[in-house]
Amino acid sequence: MSKLTIKLLAKELGLAVSTVSKALRDSHEISAETKAKVLEYARAHNYVPNPYASSLRKQKSKTIAVVLPEVADSFFSLAINGIESIAREKGYHVLIYLTHESREREEEILGEFNSGRVDGILISVSQETKDSSHIKKVIASGLPVVFFDRVCDDVNTAKVITDDLESCYMATKHLIHKGCKRIGYLSISKSLSINKKREEGYTRALQDGGIPVKDDAILECGTNDKDNLSAILHFLKGRNRPDAIIASVEKLVPPVYIACNKLKLSIPGDIKVVSFTNLGTSPILNPPLTTITQPAFEMGSKAASLLFKGIEKPNFKLTDETIVIPAALQKRESSNF
Amino acid sequence: MSKLTIKLLAKELGLAVSTVSKALRDSHEISAETKAKVLEYARAHNYVPNPYASSLRKQKSKTIAVVLPEVADSFFSLAINGIESIAREKGYHVLIYLTHESREREEEILGEFNSGRVDGILISVSQETKDSSHIKKVIASGLPVVFFDRVCDDVNTAKVITDDLESCYMATKHLIHKGCKRIGYLSISKSLSINKKREEGYTRALQDGGIPVKDDAILECGTNDKDNLSAILHFLKGRNRPDAIIASVEKLVPPVYIACNKLKLSIPGDIKVVSFTNLGTSPILNPPLTTITQPAFEMGSKAASLLFKGIEKPNFKLTDETIVIPAALQKRESSNF
DNA sequence: TTGAAAGCGCTAACAC
DNA sequence: GTGTTAGCGCTTTCAA
Numbered sequence: 205m206s207k208l209t210i211k212l213l214a215k216e217l218g219l220a221v222s223t224v225s226k227a228l229r230d231s232h233e234i235s236a237e238t239k240a241k242v243l244e245y246a247r248a249h250n251y252v253p254n255p256y257a258s259s260l261r262k263q264k265s266k267t268i269a270v271v272l273p274e275v276a277d278s279f280f281s282l283a284i285n286g287i288e289s290i291a292r293e294k295g296y297h298v299l300i301y302l303t304h305e306s307r308e309r310e311e312e313i314l315g316e317f318n319s320g321r322v323d324g325i326l327i328s329v330s331q332e333t334k335d336s337s338h339i340k341k342v343i344a345s346g347l348p349v350v351f352f353d354r355v356c357d358d359v360n361t362a363k364v365i366t367d368d369l370e371s372c373y374m375a376t377k378h379l380i381h382k383g384c385k386r387i388g389y390l391s392i393s394k395s396l397s398i399n400k401k402r403e404e405g406y407t408r409a410l411q412d413g414g415i416p417v418k419d420d421a422i423l424e425c426g427t428n429d430k431d432n433l434s435a436i437l438h439f440l441k442g443r444n445r446p447d448a449i450i451a452s453v454e455k456l457v458p459p460v461y462i463a464c465n466k467l468k469l470s471i472p473g474d475i476k477v478v479s480f481t482n483l484g485t486s487p488i489l490n491p492p493l494t495t496i497t498q499p500a501f502e503m504g505s506k507a508a509s510l511l512f513k514g515i516e517k518p519n520f521k522l523t524d525e526t527i528v529i530p531a532a533l534q535k536r537e538s539s540n541f
Numbered sequence: 542m543s544k545l546t547i548k549l550l551a552k553e554l555g556l557a558v559s560t561v562s563k564a565l566r567d568s569h570e571i572s573a574e575t576k577a578k579v580l581e582y583a584r585a586h587n588y589v590p591n592p593y594a595s596s597l598r599k600q601k602s603k604t605i606a607v608v609l610p611e612v613a614d615s616f617f618s619l620a621i622n623g624i625e626s627i628a629r630e631k632g633y634h635v636l637i638y639l640t641h642e643s644r645e646r647e648e649e650i651l652g653e654f655n656s657g658r659v660d661g662i663l664i665s666v667s668q669e670t671k672d673s674s675h676i677k678k679v680i681a682s683g684l685p686v687v688f689f690d691r692v693c694d695d696v697n698t699a700k701v702i703t704d705d706l707e708s709c710y711m712a713t714k715h716l717i718h719k720g721c722k723r724i725g726y727l728s729i730s731k732s733l734s735i736n737k738k739r740e741e742g743y744t745r746a747l748q749d750g751g752i753p754v755k756d757d758a759i760l761e762c763g764t765n766d767k768d769n770l771s772a773i774l775h776f777l778k779g780r781n782r783p784d785a786i787i788a789s790v791e792k793l794v795p796p797v798y799i800a801c802n803k804l805k806l807s808i809p810g811d812i813k814v815v816s817f818t819n820l821g822t823s824p825i826l827n828p829p830l831t832t833i834t835q836p837a838f839e840m841g842s843k844a845a846s847l848l849f850k851g852i853e854k855p856n857f858k859l860t861d862e863t864i865v866i867p868a869a870l871q872k873r874e875s876s877n878f
Numbered sequence: 879t880t881g882a883a884a885g886c887g888c889t890a891a892c893a894c
Numbered sequence: 895g896t897g898t899t900a901g902c903g904c905t906t907t908c909a910a
Binding site for chain 1: 879880881882883885886887
């Protein structure tokens with residue numbers, strides 16, 4: 205069962221290895237006849253060149269890494285789809301790595317790439333990632349990096365994001381328009397780019413709407429689901445409880461609904477809810493959820509396209525340019541339309 | 542910015558390449574002193590061995606492939622998590638490939654593995670995969686393969702699945718117990734292992750419950766979301782419309798809820814609903830959904846563990862043994878508890 | 879148009 | 895305990 209190699213192939217055909225190699229890659233120096241013979245034999249015997257030998261020789265791997273906080277989130281699932289489709293199209297392979305929101309793990313993972321394993325990196329950083337030196341280091345080593353969604357502002361490379369500030373501004377405006385006076389905001393890690401922008405959209409909308417911005421209207425949630433639920437329960441119990449909530453990430457949707465349910469707070473009667481999310485079940489929640497939906501698939505494919513350009517075009521530099529793709533505010537019953 | 546190689550490293554340290562190589566791998570033949578020196582220099586200069594050179598030499602890649610129908614499904618998302626965590630633990634890298642439910646693509650992808658790119662394969666087959674010759678071929682070539690969830694019964698290798706028949710039997714029983722007389726079943730591709738088992742659980746429960754099994758109580762759904770919605774709408778319109786529905790896969794949940802909504806059928810009043818799904822939003826749907834939940838993470842990690850055993854233990858054969866992990870019936874309002 | 883040979887970076891015999 | 899060397903499978907000069 206020893207694998208067929210180019211050497212064996214050459215021997216069988218009575219040709220030199222180099223001739224076979226060239227024939228396989230359809231080189232113009234090889235006669236049509238020889239090419240046909242080689243190709244036929246190769247496909248008949250299911251020959252697939254060893255990619256690692258080729259990587260070693262050519263010093264490129266035709267492989268990219270996708271580094272994600274997690275995959276159990278519909279945004280990332282859809283983004284992977286987008287990435288994979290472009291990668292396949294371009295003949296690249298996709299290695300997937302999960303940081304589980306740990307900056308330490310993220311650094312560990314990136315550190316491994318200083319080895320020729322991948323030709324480029326797509327990354328959405330972890331919640332813990334404040335210091336971006338590990339990313340700068342990998343870029344300095346010559347590897348193209350493209351951020352998507354969760355970026356590091358201080359790293360000079362291409363980024364694909366949504367209009368977080370504007371879309372959250374719009375969502376907040378919408379709630380104000382519906383008569384909400386005490387709008388709560390559920391944040392995640394303060395250091396996260398998306399959170400900063402979304403929160404700023406929120407506060408600006410409040411200011412523009414003449415509503416005082418209060419610190420205790422913002423609840424910072426974390427990684428642990430149980431803790432988040434109890435924090436939200438507590439948040440909704442105060443005598444100054446909010447009459448609306450904006451959840452900055454998808455994972456906060458279930459705890460918000462569950463908390464309201466427990467506290468017998470009716471959505472949208474007592475409290476209106478809006479969330480950033482790509483959940484396919486938003487329209488069938490109880491009640492249907494008003495969402496800010498990111499174009500996840502498109503973001504993934506755009507980011508991948510950019511990365512491949514950065515890899516393949518010698519004079520295309522992945523500078524600090526940022527591609528912003530608008531998110532959509534989808535109004536539903538949870539905010540009273 | 543040329544990458545640091547073992548050769549350079551050796552030169553800098555005034556040592557032979559082989560000495561450095563052994564030192565890096567903590568060989569007993571190397572003095573503690575030399576080891577320390579090498580290790581220190583290596584880490585100070587961020588040396589990471591080129592994995593492809595090593596793969597080439599050792600004839601193994603420390604990489605596995607995960608071949609999935611899609612990733613926008615909470616089962617697969619969770620399974621990837623399970624796979625990744627074990628892979629990381631074992632020092633393996635994970636290549637991800639999506640078939641998008643196409644058997645052709647699946648074959649294409651598997652074909653590429655006849656090259657040393659991966660040491661093993663985890664696969665959940667596409668809806669279109671009836672003929673499994675492409676999988677048999679890759680196994681015959683010597684690559685370990687472990688199926689998870691969607692398996693091919695006629696392929697002799699390890700499989701990690703849930704008790705599809707039994708759990709669907711239980712779910713159907715539950716509906717019968719609730720007084721349902723015309724229970725509809727939404728299938729997907731007839732050829733899919735999970736569907737066959739689930740459907741059989743359904744029919745057996747009907748038989749055991751003394752309810753006639755009718756062909757027109759089974760609706761075969763497909764890949765296209767819109768088509769599924771209209772098919773379900775039609776299905777629920779007949780004068781002999783079902784008083785309960787079992788959805789065999791997660792993606793059918795939104796269309797079922799939407800269809801009922803459109804037709805003003807109340808769940809669970811007019812029609813009870815149960816679905817196979819790992820959706821985190823099941824408890825907050827309108828109404829909360831009764832689910833058959835698979836231990837997705839565990840299935841992924843089990844499958845990965847098995848695969849690594851098959852890769853690393855020379856006399857551990859991945860025979861036809863099947864690991865069955867039970868799914869859980871989580872009763873909620875959609876089936877009236 | 880074809881072939882010989884060097885070498886990508888690493889590991890593993892084997893020699894010293 | 896350390897060094898020399900061959901070779902994994904491929905691509906790419908360069909020579910014939």
